Structures are given as structure tokens and as C-alpha cells.
Amino acid sequence: MSPPDDAVAMTVPDPDPRRRQRPATVPTTVPAAGNRRSHPAPAHLRFFHGPMDCGKSTLALQVDHNQARQGRSGLLLTQGDRSGRPRISSRVGLTREAVEVEATTDLRLLVRSHWAGGRRVDYLIVDEAQFLTPAQVDQLAELVDESHVDVWAFGLTTDFRTRLFPGTQRLLEVADDVQRIQVEVLCWCGLPGLLNARVVDGAIVRHGATVVVADTAPTPAPDEPSSTASAATDVHYQVLCRRHHVLGQLGPTAAGPGQLALS
Numbered sequence: 001m002s003p004p005d006d007a008v009a010m011t012v013p014d015p016d017p018r019r020r021q022r023p024a025t026v027p028t029t030v031p032a033a034g035n036r037r038s039h040p041a042p043a044h045l046r047f048f049h050g051p052m053d054c055g056k057s058t059l060a061l062q063v064d065h066n067q068a069r070q071g072r073s074g075l076l077l078t079q080g081d082r083s084g085r086p087r088i089s090s091r092v093g094l095t096r097e098a099v100e101v102e103a104t105t106d107l108r109l110l111v112r113s114h115w116a117g118g119r120r121v122d123y124l125i126v127d128e129a130q131f132l133t134p135a136q137v138d139q140l141a142e143l144v145d146e147s148h149v150d151v152w153a154f155g156l157t158t159d160f161r162t163r164l165f166p167g168t169q170r171l172l173e174v175a176d177d178v179q180r181i182q183v184e185v186l187c188w189c190g191l192p193g194l195l196n197a198r199v200v201d202g203a204i205v206r207h208g209a210t211v212v213v214a215d216t217a218p219t220p221a222p223d224e225p226s227s228t229a230s231a232a233t234d235v236h237y238q239v240l241c242r243r244h245h246v247l248g249q250l251g252p253t254a255a256g257p258g259q260l261a262l263s
């Protein structure tokens with residue numbers, strides 16, 4: 001882009017028809033380079049979603065690594081971590097400390113408190129973003145638009161009833177960029193696994209409290225008051241293709257171990 005040349009071109013018919021078609025207002029509406037540099041580059045709200053075990057946390061940590069390597073400072077957020085030392089961990093062994101977010105946490109205040117403490121926050125990595133409230137997603141959008149904080153959010157698409165999680169729905173509505181994560185988890189039949197099934201005592205269930213999805217271990221959920229599960233039942237999750245989710249067919253190894261962890 002060369003403003004002085006354009007200004008001349010507008011007063012004399014241009015022999016190049018492509019340049020002649022350029023609107024005459026272009027030179028005056030394009031701000032000077034110095035002006036543009038005075039505004040921060042626009043930030044973005046990006047959302048990556050998929051079923052369990054699709055590699056979300058691995059991707060989240062990869063994005064963090066790439067950003068940190070460019071000298072940017074980030075904050076990692078997660079939800080539903082019961083370890084007492086919140087962190088984002090992936091199946092391939094990567095782990096990073098994270099900040100546990102509650103449903104009542106105002107994410108704008110969280111970031112500002114870090115700023116007040118003298119810590120830069122150039123970007124946020126949000127794992128388990130399906131558990132965000134719609135209001136918290138809007139807070140992320142405000143951080144992007146008003147404070148130029150880049151946000152990468154990662155979450156499950158649907159719950160075991162095949163319905164969007166509230167946080168996921170709001171992110172699909174307002175994110176600048178939405179990507180379905182390349183599915184690397186397969187149904188037992190070999191087709192791509194798209195949907196999360198809740199399995200109670202070896203059978204698929206389609207009703208109950210969504211929040212039980214937070215129980216990432218293949219163990220009973222005795223402390224879940226609204227769960228359909230009692231202390232004696234085995235509750236776990238299995239990724240199925242759409243057809244086998246509809247049919248409720250869990251395959252020959254449905255009760256086997258090793259395929260139950262939330263990523």
C-alpha cells in the first residue's frame with residue numbers, strides 16, 4: 001500500500017483498469033501507518049471443541065508453549081479439577097499449573113488482579129471450557145475486545161445426552177473462530193467417535209445430571225446428590241459414533257479399562 005501514489009492516481013485516469021476500479025475513498029480511509037501502530041493488534045476468542053479423549057488438553061498446552069516461546073505471558077484456567085493443585089494435564093504426559101475457576105468467578109476481575117500484582121497476561125488458555133457459564137464466556141469476549149487479551153478455549157462439544165454444554169453453546173455463539181478438533185478417538189466399531197456416552201453398570205444412560213461429567217475417573221460418584229448413580233454403581237464414559245450412541249451399543253469391550261479418562 002502506497003498512499004502518495006494512490007493520491008495521484010485518483011486525479012488522473014489510470015491506464016490499469018484494476019486500479020481504476022478502486023474506490024476513490026480508499027486513500028483517505030486507510031489510516032497512516034503510525035496511527036495503526038498506536039492501536040494494539042486485535043485479539044481473538046478461539047474455541048476448539050470435540051469429544052472426550054480427542055486431545056484437547058494436549059492442544060491447549062501446545063498453544064501455551066508456542067505463545068510462551070514468543071515471549072508472551074499467559075494464564076491457564078481450568079475447572080472441575082479435584083486434585084487440589086489445579087493443572088492442565090494431557091495424556092501424553094504434559095502438565096502445567098492452572099488456576100481453578102468457579103462458577104462465580106468473574107474472569108475480568110481474575111485477569112485484572114494479576115495485572116494489579118504486576119503480572120502480564122497477554123493470553124488465556126481455558127481448558128474444560130464447557131463448564132463455563134454463559135456469563136463467563138461473555139466476560140472472555142469482553143477481555144478480548146476491551147483489553148486485547150487473546151483467548152484460546154478448549155472444551156467438550158456435547159454431554160452424554162448429546163446436548164451442547166452451556167459454556168460450549170455460548171462459545172459457539174460468540175467466538176471469533178470455532179474449530180472442531182481433528183478426532184483421533186474412535187468408536188469401538190472403528191468410525192470416528194463423536195459423542196460421549198455415560199455408562200452405568202454396563203448400560204448407556206441418557207438422563208441425569210450433566211455435572212457428573214466432571215467425574216473424570218471411572219469410579220462411582222457417591223457425593224453427587226442429583227446423580228442417578230448410587231454409591232454401589234459403576235459410572236464411566238465412553239466415546240461412540242453417532243449410530244452406536246443412538247443404538248446404545250457399547251461394543252465387545254465396553255466394560256474394559258483404559259478408555260475412560262477425560263482428556
Ligand SMILES: [Zn+2]
Pocket residue numbers: 187188189190191240241242243244
Ligand atoms: Zn460405532
